[in-house]
Amino acid sequence: MSTTFTIDTATSRATPTPAPMKRLTVPAIQNHKVDGQTREPLVMLTAYTARQAQLLDPHCDMLLVGDSLGQVIYGLPSTLAVTLDMMCAHGAAVVRGSYHSVVVVDMPFGTYEASPAQAFASASRILAETGAAAVKLEGGQAMAETISFLSQRGIPVMAHIGLTPQAVNALGGYGARGKSEAEHAKILADAQAVTNAGAFALVLEGVMEDLADIITDSVTIPVIGIGASARCDGQVLVTEDMLGMFERTPRFVKRFDNIAEMIGNAAQRYAADVRSRAFPTPDQVYRPKK
Numbered sequence: 001m002s003t004t005f006t007i008d009t010a011t012s013r014a015t016p017t018p019a020p021m022k023r024l025t026v027p028a029i030q031n032h033k034v035d036g037q038t039r040e041p042l043v044m045l046t047a048y049t050a051r052q053a054q055l056l057d058p059h060c061d062m063l064l065v066g067d068s069l070g071q072v073i074y075g076l077p078s079t080l081a082v083t084l085d086m087m088c089a090h091g092a093a094v095v096r097g098s099y100h101s102v103v104v105v106d107m108p109f110g111t112y113e114a115s116p117a118q119a120f121a122s123a124s125r126i127l128a129e130t131g132a133a134a135v136k137l138e139g140g141q142a143m144a145e146t147i148s149f150l151s152q153r154g155i156p157v158m159a160h161i162g163l164t165p166q167a168v169n170a171l172g173g174y175g176a177r178g179k180s181e182a183e184h185a186k187i188l189a190d191a192q193a194v195t196n197a198g199a200f201a202l203v204l205e206g207v208m209e210d211l212a213d214i215i216t217d218s219v220t221i222p223v224i225g226i227g228a229s230a231r232c233d234g235q236v237l238v239t240e241d242m243l244g245m246f247e248r249t250p251r252f253v254k255r256f257d258n259i260a261e262m263i264g265n266a267a268q269r270y271a272a273d274v275r276s277r278a279f280p281t282p283d284q285v286y287r288p289k290k
């Protein structure tokens with residue numbers, strides 16, 4: 001008698017069906033922009049769970065395990081209380097659920113700003129524990145030394161400039177940036193600094209469209225816009241925003257579905273069936289075979 005215990009993975013919800021796809025790489029993403037031009041924009045969405053990653057992966061070039069999970073998954077008021085433990089757990093789940101996209105994991109507030117060495121300790125933990133290909137961190141010129149330190153040590157970095165949600169207290173809110181001449185010049189200088197420091201791509205969030213176009217035209221790395229411009233080299237959205245999970249839709253979001261209504265309606269029908277004993281039916285209970 002065999003002593004080997006085999007789990008019947010065919011019945012496990014957690015076991016994804018491997019898709020015959022080769023995973024994209026960070027250099028492939030960076031080289032997507034050729035001579036300063038991008039023919040077909042890069043597609044990026046946030047993902048926080050394995051199942052969500054399975055569904056999004058075939059349609060995306062990159063999956064971002066954003067620290068927006070603090071608000072979307074954990075109901076926190078901002079991203080500031082998100083921890084490395086949270087990012088590692090969700091990052092690993094998204095890598096397990098994907099085969100094709102480059103997975104990028106956000107570095108949480110307070111885990112990288114103090115020094116390049118602190119950033120290296122946090123980023124190397126993220127990559128080792130999750131299997132993700134890259135990290136993302138917020139900040140421009142102030143983070144250039146750190147971006148250079150990490151990229152020279154084998155850690156691909158996506159920079160995030162413009163509206164940087166981890167700086168909400170300093171910025172005074174989530175309004176669009178780059179309206180004044182001084183801010184316009186600072187964000188442009190940030191884009192150039194992170195490019196020169198070795199970032200493989202940058203997220204440009206919540207800026208005036210003309211500034212987004214100037215940055216897209218002037219840096220060699222892909223510019224992934226969110227609330228920026230249709231001319232960026234790619235676009236990213238929080239998946240739950242584009243699915244219509246929340247009542248409030250920020251101006252820069254296009255809703256591609258109304259999942260909140262679908263979930264509410266399904267829960268209402270389920271509750272009615274349970275209360276009227278219409279569920280479960282004989283098809284949904286176990287009975288001895290005849």
Ligand code: KIV
Pocket residue numbers: 046064065066067068069106160203205226236237238
């Ligand atoms: O955390 C996040 O989801 C992000 C995107 C909004 C770019 O940083």
